Amino acid sequence: MSQVPIYDTPILGMATRPRLSKAIEYGNVVNFWVEYPSGLIDLTRSQHLTADGVEPSLVSLTQLDIPVTGDRTIRVDKSKAAVVIIDMQNFFLHPELRVHKTGLACVDPLLKVIGPLRKQGVKILWVNWGLTDQELKTIPPAVVRGFMKGGFGGFGTEMPGNFGRLLMRDARNSELYGPLQEEYLKGEKEGTDVWIHKNRMSGIWGHQTALDLYLKENGITTLFFGGVNADQCxxxxxxxxxFQGYDCVMVEDITATTSPAGGLENVLHNAANSQGFVTNTSNIINASG
Incomplete structure (x- = not known):
């Protein structure tokens, strides 16, 4: 049997590759990472690879070293990092509206990790569906159809009880679920948390979305992701x-989906082996001190 060429799938398998034998710099003069034989991948863009390949020491005042899958550790700049929490809203989690046990299981670890990250100066971004009447006129048919059931309901329609219009701004169904809403309001008051509306499955789907503008205006380059549903929004x-060049880290225990088995696993596999990194809240909390 012929051996599979070493470069057959060059972007896959990063989480299973052995550590490097010598340090390597990726990218360009302005936008770069440096990976070292110790397993450290420096995402801070603060120091280019030196001629002797010596690994820089952690500057704990401004940086965090966080273990990720694949026997690696990423070093991030606290001031350039943010947590992107997606769609942890009543519409997706409230027991009166749907059954989402795995999503509800993410609430506790999410609440536990937010505090330590706030203390480190990492921004907490709550990225949620929040439509306006004007946006209802411009949403593509494929997206509209996906949120209807049997030709009924859909964006902007009244929901049962006092949940308001479906995924419209300021409606109860668009609020964060349970204690998460209170946690956001606490962070908003402290100046650490930001609510960002989105009008597609992706929060950064087009030119100058609210999320992309915020990230660029604040010089944020490293993003930690969590929320629901893992294989959709x-x-x-x-x-x-x-695709836009951000450093992407999926936080496994605050990410869930209602999809059949394999949905979440596929997302985590590709995040770790192709698109970025995977970690968990314990790693983040331990790194945050």
Missing amino acids: VSGTFIDAY
Whole structure:
């Protein structure tokens, strides 16, 4: 049997590759990473690879070293990092509207990781569906159809009880679920949390979306992702951010989906082996001190 060429699938398998034998710099003069034989991947863009290949020391005041899958550790600049929490809203999580056990299971670890990250100066971005009446006129038919059931309902229609119009701004169904809404309001008051509306599955799907504008205006380059659903809005935003050159890290235990088995696993596989990195809240909390 012939051996599979070493470059057969060059962008896959990053989470299973052995550590490097010598340091390598990726990218260009302005936008670059440096990976070292120790397993450290420096995403801070603060120091180019030196001639002797010596690994720089962690500057704990401004940087975090966070373990990721694949026996690697990423070094991030706190001031250039943000957590992107997607669609943890009543519409997707509230028991009166749907059954989403795995999504609800993400609430507790999410609440536990937010505090340490705030203390480190990492921004918390709550990226949610939040439509206006004007946007209802411009949403493509494929997206409209996907949110209807049997030809009924859909964006902007009244929901049962007091949940308001479906995924419209300021409606109860568009609020964050349970304690997450309170947590956001706390962070908003402290100046650490930002609510960002989106009008597609991806929060960064087109030119100058609200999320993309915020990231560029604030010089943010490294994004930690979580939310629901993993293989829909979360992965859509994750992949678009990857295409646009952001450093993308999926946080496994705050990411969930209602899809059949394989949906979440596929997202995590591609995040770790092709598009970026995968970590968990324990790694982040331990790194945050």
